[in-house]
Amino acid sequence: MVSDELRAKAVALRASGRTPKQIARELGLTRAVVGPLVRGVAVERPGRSRPADLPLLGCWISPGWSEGLLIEDRPDDWVDVADDGSMTETAGLTSVLVARREGDRVSLAGFLVDTYCLGAKNALPPSTFDERDVSAFADDFFGSYAALPLAAPIDLARHLVFGAVEYARGLGFDPHQDYYAAAGHLGEWQPPSRITFGRDGKPFFLQGPNDNAARIMRTLDRSVGAGNYHFTAVVG
Numbered sequence: 012m013v014s015d016e017l018r019a020k021a022v023a024l025r026a027s028g029r030t031p032k033q034i035a036r037e038l039g040l041t042r043a044v045v046g047p048l049v050r051g052v053a054v055e056r057p058g059r060s061r062p063a064d065l066p067l068l069g070c071w072i073s074p075g076w077s078e079g080l081l082i083e084d085r086p087d088d089w090v091d092v093a094d095d096g097s098m099t100e101t102a103g104l105t106s107v108l109v110a111r112r113e114g115d116r117v118s119l120a121g122f123l124v125d126t127y128c129l130g131a132k133n134a135l136p137p138s139t140f141d142e143r144d145v146s147a148f149a150d151d152f153f154g155s156y157a158a159l160p161l162a163a164p165i166d167l168a169r170h171l172v173f174g175a176v177e178y179a180r181g182l183g184f185d186p187h188q189d190y191y192a193a194a195g196h197l198g199e200w201q202p203p204s205r206i207t208f209g210r211d212g213k214p215f216f217l218q219g220p221n222d223n224a225a226r227i228m229r230t231l232d233r234s235v236g237a238g239n240y241h242f243t244a245v246v247g
Contacts, residue, residue, distance in 0.1 A: 018048055022191060025049035050188045062137060062195035065111035065118060070168050071160040073106040073153055079215075080126060081207035089167050092158055101156055103127035103210060103217055107168050108135075108152055108160070109196040110145060117142050120196035121152055122172050126208050127215040128240075129227070130179025131172065131186035134193040169197050174204025182214060183230040214240035 017038060024034045035045045077091040079102060108121040121135035140148060153160040172194070176186045209215060214235060218224045224244040231240050 021045055021048040047188075049191075062111060062118065062120070063198035065113050067165060068110040068112055068117060070110070070163050070165045071108045071149060071153070072163040072168065072171070073101065073104075073156045073160055074158040075101060075156070076105040076126075076161075076171065078102045079210040081212055083205045083207070085205070086164075086166075088164050090161065090163075092161070103215065104132075105171065106153055106156070106160075107163075107172055108149060109165070109168060111196060113139060116140060117145050118196070119145065119148065120193040122190065122193060124172055124175045125179070125217075126171070126175050126206075127210045127217065128179065128182065128231075129184050129216070129222075130176040131190040132219070133187050134189040136189050136192035137196060165198060169200040170204045170206055172197060173200045173202070174206050175208055177202060177204065178208040181234070183234045184227075210241065216240065216242040216244070218242070218244040 017040070020038060021034050021040075024037065025031070029037070031042055031045045031049060034040070034049065035042045038045070074092040077089075082089065103126050105124045105126055106121065107124065108119060111118045116139045118137050118139050119135065120137045122131055123133040124130065125132050135152075149160065176190065179186070214231060216222075216224075216227055216231065218227075224242075228242060228244070231242075
């Protein structure tokens with residue numbers, strides 16, 4: 012297993028323009044190992060603006076994003092819908108969409124984040140749209156939630172997405188391969204996150220339609236130990 016330090020170095024080298032072959036040689040790894048580590052990483056090119064340098068047009072987060080999370084010194088603008096304490100169908104699954112101006116078009120990047128266990132389960136790499144089409148895309152992107160998305164500060168999105176990925180890696184789970192290409196839209200983040208992930212501070216695996224429950228629970232058994240996490244899985 013590749014350490015988090017080596018993984019971070021590989022991603023940084025790829026983002027700076029190194030090829031997988033060069034990275035493998037520099038880190039003493041094989042190309043077969045490096046390939047999956049850097050797949051989907053956005054590569055900086057001379058003369059091309061970094062995504063974080065593009066003007067921010069908006070950031071939206073799905074309602075209920077804070078359900079079950081513990082937040083230290085919560086800023087006043089980290090708002091959410093009212094929570095009556097019951098668990099909704101989308102609890103622990105948060106969608107984040109970031110829009111930036113790119114010339115006369117809008118560049119969108121998005122994330123589906125499991126804040127209780129798995130981190131970035133899916134991501135939308137930067138995609139450009141006419142500005143008139145952004146509203147319709149956002150409606151579709153957040154269509155599975157019962158309420159409208161919430162306008163949010165980009166700092167909240169950073170703490171939520173980057174923090175969840177860091178938490179999941181500590182449990183043994185890597186983010187979706189498209190996460191690396193999308194992450195640049197969030198900008199720079201200084202850890203640690205203000206957010207304590209997991210449901211009420213404890214890992215909680217809620218099986219989705221594409222999740223391999225047996226593999227995920229074996230990973231949790233190794234990382235935190237049997238009995239130290241909660242789960243809901245399909246029987247049979």
